[in-house]
Amino acid sequence: xxxxxxxxxxxxxxxxxxxxxxxxxxxxxxxxxxxxxxxxxxxxxxxxxxxxxxxxxxxxxxxxxxxxxxxxxxxxxxxxxxxxxxxxxxxxxxxxxxxxxxxxxxxxxxxxxxxxxxxxxxxxxxxxxxxxxxxxxxxxxxxxxxxxxxxxxxxxxxxxxxxxxxxxxxxxxxxxxxxxxxxxxxxxxxxxxxxxxxxxxxxxxxxxxxxxxxxxxxxxxxxxxxxxxxxxxxxxxxxxxxxxxxxxxxxxxxxxxxxxxxxxxxxxxxxxxxxxxxxxxxxxxx
Amino acid sequence: xxxxxxxxxxxxxxxxxxxxxxxxxxxxxxxxxxxxxxxxxxxxxxxxxxxxxxxxxxxxxxxxxxxxxxxxxxxxxxxxxxxxxxxxxxxxxxxxxxxxxxxxxxxxx
Numbered sequence: 001x002x003x004x005x006x007x008x009x010x011x012x013x014x015x016x017x018x019x020x021x022x023x024x025x026x027x028x029x030x031x032x033x034x035x036x037x038x039x040x041x042x043x044x045x046x047x048x049x050x051x052x053x054x055x056x057x058x059x060x061x062x063x064x065x066x067x068x069x070x071x072x073x074x075x076x077x078x079x080x081x082x083x084x085x086x087x088x089x090x091x092x093x094x095x096x097x098x099x100x101x102x103x104x105x106x107x108x109x110x111x112x113x114x115x116x117x118x119x120x121x122x123x124x125x126x127x128x129x130x131x132x133x134x135x136x137x138x139x140x141x142x143x144x145x146x147x148x149x150x151x152x153x154x155x156x157x158x159x160x161x162x163x164x165x166x167x168x169x170x171x172x173x174x175x176x177x178x179x180x181x182x183x184x185x186x187x188x189x190x191x192x193x194x195x196x197x198x199x200x201x202x203x204x205x206x207x208x209x210x211x212x213x214x215x216x217x218x219x220x221x222x223x224x225x226x227x228x229x230x231x232x233x234x235x236x237x238x239x240x241x242x243x244x245x246x247x248x249x250x251x252x253x254x255x256x257x258x259x260x261x262x263x264x265x266x267x268x269x270x271x272x273x274x275x276x277x278x279x280x281x282x283x284x285x286x
Numbered sequence: 287x288x289x290x291x292x293x294x295x296x297x298x299x300x301x302x303x304x305x306x307x308x309x310x311x312x313x314x315x316x317x318x319x320x321x322x323x324x325x326x327x328x329x330x331x332x333x334x335x336x337x338x339x340x341x342x343x344x345x346x347x348x349x350x351x352x353x354x355x356x357x358x359x360x361x362x363x364x365x366x367x368x369x370x371x372x373x374x375x376x377x378x379x380x381x382x383x384x385x386x387x388x389x390x391x392x393x394x395x
Contacts (some may be wrong), residue, residue, distance in 0.1 A: 075294070081359055
């Protein structure tokens with residue numbers, strides 16, 4: 001726990017006349033968006049993490065109060081500007097079929113409710129685990145007759161942000177059993193494999209050292225419930241695979257390709273480590 | 287002409303007379319600084335919002351000169367005392383001569 005939150009907790013305890021040491025949550029543990037969407041930012045770890053982690057925490061809990069506050073109001077969340085942009089794309093017809101997303105799917109608020117919570121997901125027709133990005137591109141090429149979007153381009157990422165935004169507050173619950181199990185195992189293997197000159201696995205930082213600092217960076221658990229994220233450092237929406245790529249690059253390794261089977265598997269595994277947290281995207285991070 | 291410009295304002299619908307309220311404004315705008323070059327080495331011309339004003343019943347509340355270093359989608363948040371019911375008018379002035387406006391009515395009560 002950082003100093004600021006200890007101070008705030010002490011102040012709160014004093015104000016409420018509660019004995020010091022009483023277990024009350026600091027104000028930075030509560031994320032409520034627009035005063036109505038309650039986000040679970042800390043919860044019990046899913047069963048498959050038994051013996052590894054007791055509690056899972058959204059990346060939001062690792063950020064400063066100022067950054068945290070940006071996510072509490074859609075007006076102040078810069079990511080929502082992109083969501084609005086995606087809303088107009090949703091209604092715009094494109095491609096040879098002259099169709100818009102809305103022609104088949106109706107409103108995103110209804111048809112996409114809960115989608116972000118369960119992706120990546122096994123796709124029976126394709127015979128593989130698919131991400132939302134892959135599904136969007138399949139729609140574009142097969143049903144709209146439009147060009148594919150670049151996997152981590154702005155068009156794609158803001159559409160994913162729109163799809164995420166309508167499910168905010170719903171618990172992440174990706175399936176890891178059945179046909180998805182093989183992909184999940186592959187993702188788990190990647191998670192625990194050391195990469196690069198620095199010889200680091202995902203687990204070295206995000207499992208063994210979360211809440212510690214790596215130079216000036218406050219390490220989080222590397223949860224992905226908040227993706228796509230608006231990052232203050234680059235003032236844009238960041239796609240998940242782009243983030244994976246950045247992380248592997250930081251180990252001085254050669255990253256897998258964006259949209260590659262390896263990253264899809266890793267996405268499924270990392271998402272499953274956040275089963276129980278709320279969908280939070282587009283979140284605000286530093 | 288800058289594309290995709292959209293102004294947004296968040297203001298309370300009502301306030302007590304004399305109350306200080308928080309006003310939040312955001313305009314989507316690329317805010318091209320004029321310092322950057324394109325792939326061919328040509329300077330991308332400056333295109334920014336250079337002024338933002340807010341008036342309440344014709345009286346100036348805030349008047350901001352904006353310079354090229356201000357980032358994309360400029361956001362302004364300020365407090366204003368509401369003495370009476372009326373209209374709060376927001377105006378953004380673009381380098382290209384475009385003027386974007388929004389009006390919010392605030393009631394007393």
